Each structure stands twice: as C-alpha cells, then as structure tokens.
Amino acid sequence: MIGMSEELRLLEGMARDFAHKELVEGREERDRYPFAPLFEEVLAKAHEVGFFTILSPEETGGAAEPVQALCLVLEELCREDASLGGAVFTAALSQELLRQSGSEEAFKKASAGAASPREVLPAFPSFHNPSDTPLSLQAVEEGGAYRLTGKAEFVVLGNVASLALLPAGSADSGWSLYLVDLRGEGVEIGEPLLSLGLHACPAVDLLLHGATGELVGEEGKGEGYFEAAVDRLSVAAAAASCGVMKGSFETALDYARQRIQGGREIVNWSEVRMILSSMAVRAKAAEMLVRRAAAAVDAASPGWALASRAAALQVQEAATEVTCDGIQLLGGNGYMQDYGQEKRFRDAKQLQALLGTAPLRKLRYIRRVVDGERPWA
C-alpha cells in the first residue's frame, strides 16, 4: 500500500505468519469452546508477541503503535480465525477507554509486570454501547469506595481476565466506568455463553453483589470516554471484518478452482464468477476503506472520526454478505464445519455487533452530521 511505512509492513508480515502458524491448524476444534478447552496457548503466544498491547503506552509495557498497526494485525488474524481478533480488539478497546479517561496509572498499577494475557486483558462488554439501553449494573458510593450491584451481560473475556472494565449507572448522573477485580468478593462469574460466532473468544454474564469498583476517570463521564474510543476504534472493528471477508473469498476461490460440476471446474461457470467477483470487489473496497480511514485516524485529519465510524458500518455489513456468498459457493460443503466458511459467516455476523447495534450506530453517525460535524471538507 502506498504510504505504508516499513515498520507497518513488517508488523503485517509478522501477523500473517503468526496467523498461518498458530490459527489454521486446530481451528475447528478450538471453535468448539465451551465444549472444548480454551485456546490458552494461543492467547499466551499472542501476548508474547505483543498483540494485546499494541496501542498501550510504552510506560505500561505497550508498543504505543498507531491505530493502523492494530488494524493490520486484526485484518491478518481474522483472515484465519476471528476469535483471536475478538480478544485483541477487546483488549485494545478497554485499554483505549483507560487512556481516554486518563487512568493509565490505575491500569499500570494493575498490570505491572504482566506475564500472562490474563493480566493485560481487562474484560469488557464490547458488543454493546452502554448508552443505548438502561444499565442493570448500578454503583453506589460508600465512604470513598464504590459498590457495584446488578448484572453485566456478555462481558467478553470475563472468564479469562483478572480485571474487568464495567459500565455502571448511578442514581443522579450518567454512567461511569469501573475497574473490577474479577477474583474479588461479590463477583459471580456465569458459565461461558454459547454465542453465534467467535466461540473461542468467550463472553460471560457477571452478577455483582456489592463488589468493589475503582472509578475510572470522572463520574458520569462514561459516555464521553466510550464515544471517543468508538471514534478511534471503529476502524479497527472494520479491519477485523475485512480480514474475515478476505479469508472467505480466498477459500471460495480455492474451492471453485477444484470443484467440478457439469463437467467443468465451477470457477468457469459465469454465474460463479459473478459471485466471486462481487466478493472480491467488496473485500478490496473494504481494504481500501479501512486503510484510508485508519491513516486518517492516526493523522487526525479533518473528518477522521466520521471516517472511522463510516468504515465500520460499511465493512461490517459487507462482511455479512460476502461470508454468506462464501458458504454458497461451497454449497453443502460450505455449510459444514470442515471448510471454515460457516465459521466465517457466524463470526462476521457477530463482528457486526461490535460497539453496539448497527442501526443505533447509524443514527448516532447521522446525528453528529446533522449537528454540524462535517463528513468531508
């Protein structure tokens, strides 16, 4: 890509090698989680190479890379297995929230000398915008400390991480973010949830009964931190979907070259070519969109936040369609677990819900434009 630095190119190659080496073999079995063991080994290796701390400041042991770097890594990982992508994204999101709220100190303290992914991965409900619906989890201040009570749903990595970053409401202000020790008292961790996709990126419901929470940033400012993080990381969510799309296309093309029906390779059926083309075009458009938007985010060029959000909405939806075709081209085989295509279809649909429902993100996008933010110069 034009303008991609040597450093980013190296990172991209490294992520690609990692994906080939660690994420292809055993993918089907790992995806059986929670009915198969969690892929702890892969998580540990991903931590070792720094995938969970790409955006984190150097003082906390992170790489302080630009958002473009996170996007490249997510795209490459998700080409092979979006589950690890889900974990990397969630780690980046919670770290970004800590950064937005100016709470790196709290985080540094918590993750000092982190030797395992458990310690650097604050769990977070990444498939929801806490402002969308009333929160069950409520915080009450008691002598300078906060006690959290209620239910936090679909907390990603909630049964893997030692810390969770949880949004909670309070009686008289908006919602706030709290850092909660998941091994602490008053925390009940539910069974791993069975979900549509990203099976190996587990999520749980948490029940809190007066558990201690450390306020992150200022009280009532949760929405501001979250929207700022969404501005920056929407494009990263798009990158994950873009990777899934590419993987789905590559598998479909390979299969179409080999499968014979009607006496010839199906890649030579003109309707199959039409479908392949529409997949390839949408994947290429997604790649361009993601890279352009990520560069805009890092350069803070005019309209960068809307660029990032638009990329997510566009690419995530395209990925649900491309992966649907990705199954279709393999016919019955595409529907079976053996070829990885059905997993990509499920993963793409799940990824579309990252950072909140698509319709509400669309409405938020246009609200900002209506309110005067310019999408272009």
Added chain:
Amino acid sequence: MSRKGGSSTLLREFPDFEETMQSLAAMERMPRGVVEECREAVALARRFNRTVARNYALELDRRMQEDPAYLPWELVEEANRWGFFTMWIPKLFGGKGWSLSSIAPFVEELASECLAITNLIGVHYFGFSILAATWNVRLIDMISREVAEGERTGKPCLVSGAVTEPEAGTDAEEVELLARARVRCQARRVEGGYVVNGRKIFISNGHLSTWHILIAYEDLERPDETMIAFAVKNGTPGFSFGRMEKKMGQKGCPASELVFEDCFIPDEYMLVAASRLEEMGLLSRAARKAERGPRELGMQLIDFVVSATRPGVGAMGAGVARGAFELALQFARETEVGGKPLVNHEWAQCLLAEMYVNAALARLSYMEANYANSMHGMARLLGFKPLYYYHRALPTSVFDRFMPAANRRDAVTTAFRLLVVAGQGEEQERVASGWASLAKVAGTDLGVRNCQLALELMGQAGLRHDRRAEKCLRDAKLLQIYEGTNQLNRLNIFKCLVAPAAPEAQVFQD
C-alpha cells in the same frame, strides 16, 4: 372475430396469463375442504410448537453442539406419537390422507419455531415423494404401510431420500448436468437384482430412517440415461451408515453418509429404471408422441419430486422469516432505547414492517407454487373434486380392506403411470417446476434476510444462544443450499419460466 377469442390469444402471449396467475386458475378447481384442512394443519403445528418444540429446540441444538454424534430419537418418537409421519400419505396406501396442499402451511408454522425439527419431520416426505414419483404402487403401498405400522406400534419408520454424492450436488438436480456429471454410485445388473457400490452424502435423517430411497446409475458414463431408483431397508447386507456431518445449523436433524459396498438389491426393490421404460409401462403412446426418452423421463422424475418439495423449502423460509420477525418484535417491545420502548421508534417500526412484508412475500410465493403443483404435479389427480371427496370421506378401514391386494398388482402400477407420468404434459412439468424453484429462491432468500435483520436490530442480545435469534440464522442458511442451490434454482426458473420468451436461449450450455 369475437372479442373473447382475441383476448385468449393475447393472454397466451408471454407472460402467459394462466401461468402467472396460478391461484386464479386453482381457486375454481379447488375443493373447499382443502381450506379447512389447511386451518387444521396449522393449528396442529401451533399446538406442537407450544407443547413440544418451544422448550425442546434450544436444548436439542445445545446438546448437538456438545455432542455432534447425538441422535435425537426422542424427537422422532414424539413426532411419531403426534402422527406426523403418515399425515400426508394417501389413504390408498394406509396413511391419513391429508391434502398435499396443507403440508406447506404446516411446514411454515413448524419452521417459525425450529427449522431442525421441521426438517426432521418434513424430509421424511422428501424421501416419500421420491418413492411416490416412481409410481411403483406395490412398493409405495408396502413401505407406506410399514410407516403406518410404525406409528401404531410406537416404533418410528421413516423414509429418507438419497440423491447427493460427494462429487455430484448440483449435477444430480438436472439431467443436462447429469450428462456430464461425475457420479459414482453405480447399480450393476446381476441375476435377480442389482449390486450397488458408492456413497451418498448429506442425507437428511439418514441415521434415523428405516427405508432409504436411493438414486443410482447403471452406466456411470451415461448417468442421464440410466438413472435407477431403489428402496433400501436398514440391515440390507452391504449397506451401512458412514459419518454424520457437523453442520452450522439444523443440527437436530442429522445429515448422514450412506455407504454401499457390493450391496445386493433384489429386483423386487427396484422402483424404476430409466433404461427399462418400455417394460415398466412408461413408454406409453403419449410419451412416445412427446418424444420422451429415458433422459426426459429422468428429468420428469426429478421435476415430480422437486415441484412438490421445493415449495416446502420455500415454506421453511417463510417460517424462519416469521420466526425471526417475531423475535425482533418481542425484542423491540421489551427493550428501552433513548427513554422509550424501541417499538415506538419510527425506524424500528419500518424495519419490523419490512420483516413482516418479507414473511408475507415468502408465503405468497410458496402458495402459488403449491397451486401450480396441485394442478400440474404428480399428485394432481387427488385434487380433482370427485376424487378428493371420495378419498376424504371413505374411512381408512375401507381402503385397508381392498387396497393392499390391488396395489400389489402390476396393472395398478401401469395404470397410475399411464395417468400420472405419461399423462403429464410438458407444459405442466415446466410450470410446476418453475414455480417451485421460484418459491424456493424467494422464500429462502427472504428467510435468511429476515434473520440478518433481526440480528442487526438485537445486537448483543441476538448473539446469545438463549435468545434464539442466532439459531434462526444458522438454521436458515442451509435453505439456500439444499433442494438445489439457489443458483441452480435460478437457472431452472430461467429454463422453465423465462426461456419461453427467448426460444433461442440455451440453458446449461454456457
């Protein structure tokens, strides 16, 4: 020239009025009793959903995720107790003889709750329809009565249909493609019968069925002209079950591999053979006049089956479109967004209206196809009012007293074949098959679409297994693939419904 005469010529021009308005033509021919049967069938399915499927569907899907080799016998037994496996078998053959028009609305209703359960019940009639399409009355009668006996004794006897092979999916659905196909399942003529070798895959209910209606080929170089069908029972030496597939959805209904290794099948279980049409009474005068050779009759057999089963798959699409819509509506009612219920947001109302439209369009499509099939398909005789009422009014016991003996006679098979198979005009075959594909494509695309929309609306809640919507999407995707991929079905729509307006067009020759 009379005005009337002029109009009828005009109306025969493309698009042919009668062809595009199946329901208008069907209404006057349809016995009133059919409406009542449809109402009863839907009510029955609704009752089954409330008492059995609603609680069991999620549990079964979860169980299959944990243990992909699990066989849900308890579901088969429950459906057997409800009498679902004989409802649409004619009384002539010992079944309950419900009107075939009532099966699609029944299927939609079941599918609005769970597609896996629907397929487990519905695919028995796929097997049965291949059996029926051969019009081998002796075997239809014998197997049907075993199904009925299985219902009485509580030992379910299901019928599966085995067509797809590892290297022939789309190819097995169309003779033009079959001519160039790499089929491997071969039946070799030996004394007293046939020896079959080969594998069939993705056979729904394979492991759960007692009888398997097998499509094989006598000459693998000329499969389009040598199609042959058998009835194979469990326990036949040389026949065994292979692996069970791990599917994305519809997990409660197994997709099985059937393996045939030097499997000897006696002549008496051969249903029909394209290479021996003359001796089977299939090369009637009418057939010769229409220049129907083995190849055309092979296609007619395929069309008989798919004209009956594809509207059913369309109905499954309509059902899941509705199921997803209902979950989305429920979510919108119980979720508060921006200080008011989601269901009070204008955009959500428009979205829900679109989903309702999608379900309705899917239903309209399969109903039209249903009408087309009832007027032109393999069971069209049962739709004639006198026959319909005669068949409906007479108690099963009367049929049971006389029919088994009659059904064993070759003359009866020959008579039926003359009437139903040779008597079907090419136009009838074309219209029924075209509409069936249309209903299948429309219903299943709309079904998947509604699942996608429901998940978008529900966000995180839609991803959870315990909220049901994600299962709808996983289950629905298979509908676009089986009974011919939607791509093959589009080509068939072109061949049957569009090509009359482009007589120079060549289909399957690109």
